[in-house]
Amino acid sequence: MDAVSSYSRSPELDQGRAASCPARWRVAVLEESRKHLGRTVNVSLFGISVHGEHTMQPGSFNELYLEIPPQVPAAMGGQPLVLRFKARVIHTVHDSAARCFRIGMEFVDVDRAVETQLADELVRRYPAYARAIRM
Numbered sequence: 001m002d003a004v005s006s007y008s009r010s011p012e013l014d015q016g017r018a019a020s021c022p023a024r025w026r027v028a029v030l031e032e033s034r035k036h037l038g039r040t041v042n043v044s045l046f047g048i049s050v051h052g053e054h055t056m057q058p059g060s061f062n063e064l065y066l067e068i069p070p071q072v073p074a075a076m077g078g079q080p081l082v083l084r085f086k087a088r089v090i091h092t093v094h095d096s097a098a099r100c101f102r103i104g105m106e107f108v109d110v111d112r113a114v115e116t117q118l119a120d121e122l123v124r125r126y127p128a129y130a131r132a133i134r135m
Contacts, residue, residue, distance in 0.1 A: 019044055019045070019122070019129040019132030019133050020042040020043070020044045020049075020129075021042060021043050021044065021122050021125070021126040021129050022041075022042050022126075023040050023042065023043040023068075023122075023125070023126070024039055024040060024041075025039065025040045025043065025066060025067055025068055025069065026038075026039060026040075026066075026067040026069075027039065027040055027048065027050055027064060027065065027066050027067065028064070028065045028067075029050070029052075029056070029062050029063070029064050029065075029087070029103075029105075030062060030063040030064075030065075031056060031057075031060060031062045034054075036052050036053075036054050036056065037052065037053075038050040038051050038052030038053070038100075038103070039051050039052075040066070041102065043066070043118075043122065044122075045107075045115065045118060045119055045122070045133065046106055046107060047087065047090070047104065047105050047106035047107050048064075048066070048087075048104075048105055048107075049102060049103070049104050049105075050102070050103045050104075050105065051095065051098055051100045051101070051102055051103075052100060052101050052103055053100055053101070054101065055092045055094075055101050055103075056089045056092050056101075056103050057089060057092075058089050058090065058091055058092060059088065059089060060088070060089050061086060061087070061088050061108065062086075062087055062088075062089065062105075063084065063085075063086060063087075064084070064085045064086070064087040064105065064107075065082055065083070065084055065085075066082070066083045066084075066085065066118075067080050067081070067082050068080060068081040068082075068083065068121050071124075071125075081117065081121065083114050083117060083118055084114065085107045085108075085110060085114065086107070086108045086109055086110075087105040087106060087107055087108060088105065088106050088108050089103060089104070089105055090104040090105060090106055091103070091104045092104075119133055
């Protein structure tokens with residue numbers, strides 16, 4: 001599928017209705033002097049939901065690194081794509097079924113190039129969600 005040249009991030013698009021893709025990607029969140037590791041539950045152009053071992057303070061701003069695995073095995077030259085975001089913690093709840101915390105974070109002041117890379121990866125890997133991403 002071709003790259004995303006234009007997609008909507010308009011204010012009238014409610015975050016609750018934004019396309020959320022069920023990606024299970026590794027994530028590292030730097031919160032002051034601590035590093036939290038986890039896995040995404042879902043990813044959208046507006047933010048992510050993460051499963052992690054530790055709670056995080058709602059309202060806090062953090063640096064987030066999202067590792068998108070290669071589609072080609074490492075033995076064949078595949079390299080993961082690591083995207084860096086500034087993110088704000090929206091909520092943290094304990095997920096009893098998963099035995100960890102579920103943390104909702106929204107991306108803040110996203111660089112346009114990084115946003116486009118994320119949109120391209122979401123469209124490429126989750127084509128069923130492409131229509132919602134390409135407005």
